[in-house]
């Protein structure tokens with residue numbers, strides 16, 4: 001399983017020089033599993049991933065959405081494969097929005113008020129599929145197993161546990177923890193993972209002022225990873241108020257506390 005980070009920032013993109021060591025684009029992670037492409041989230045890193053996929057001739061693309069906040073969807077309309085015939089784009093997300101289907105949500109991002117090209121005029125074959133969070137499903141005729149878990153985040157958010165070729169990746173971004181009460185369901189979901197990508201938006205010092213905003217800290221991520229016997233944790237979804245100096249200091253604290261912790265950076269590739 002090859003993993004590449006195309007966007008690691010939370011909340012809003014940060015196109016300034018003092019954000020570029022870790023990266024300014026928002027949530028988007030590419031997985032290549034047995035030659036198949038799976039994308040976690042459609043944040044502002046996604047257009048550049050799209051260009052890369054076009055160059056490589058990848059035509060069958062599965063997108064797993066954690067949720068539909070702007071920082072996780074902002075790159076979709078600029079992801080060129082959706083406009084090009086011969087591409088099949090399958091978007092899967094949890095049905096967390098009352099009567100709205102996943103296709104309704106994607107169409108909303110492309111209404112005439114928001115975007116010049118509407119959903120019905122996309123050139124690719126778009127397939128939108130909803131599931132109920134907590135359900136598990138397979139991809140690619142069972143080569144990849146996916147388990148889903150509901151995170152604590154405004155309007156809901158989904159964590160994905162992706163198992164393939166004997167490796168386990170957990171994508172757990174946008175989750176607020178309760179201080180002093182580890183989320184044991186999430187610990188089980190993360191059990192024995194080779195890599196956990198975790199929401200480390202805030203420092204412990206700032207977290208109390210952000211109660212209800214739906215985010216976590218490296219400290220909680222390390223605690224959960226240790227309880228779950230996970231091997232490594234990628235810090236992810238950095239606050240747009242934290243420049244490289246601030247993030248670097250948090251990363252130094254995290255890696256000193258647990259050698260399994262490291263910083264996700266835009267452009268970084270990992271093979272499990």
Ligand SMILES: [Zn+2]
Nearest residue numbers: 010011071174
């Ligand atoms: Zn977010």
Ligand SMILES: [Zn+2]
Nearest residue numbers: 067069153174
């Ligand atoms: Zn969010």
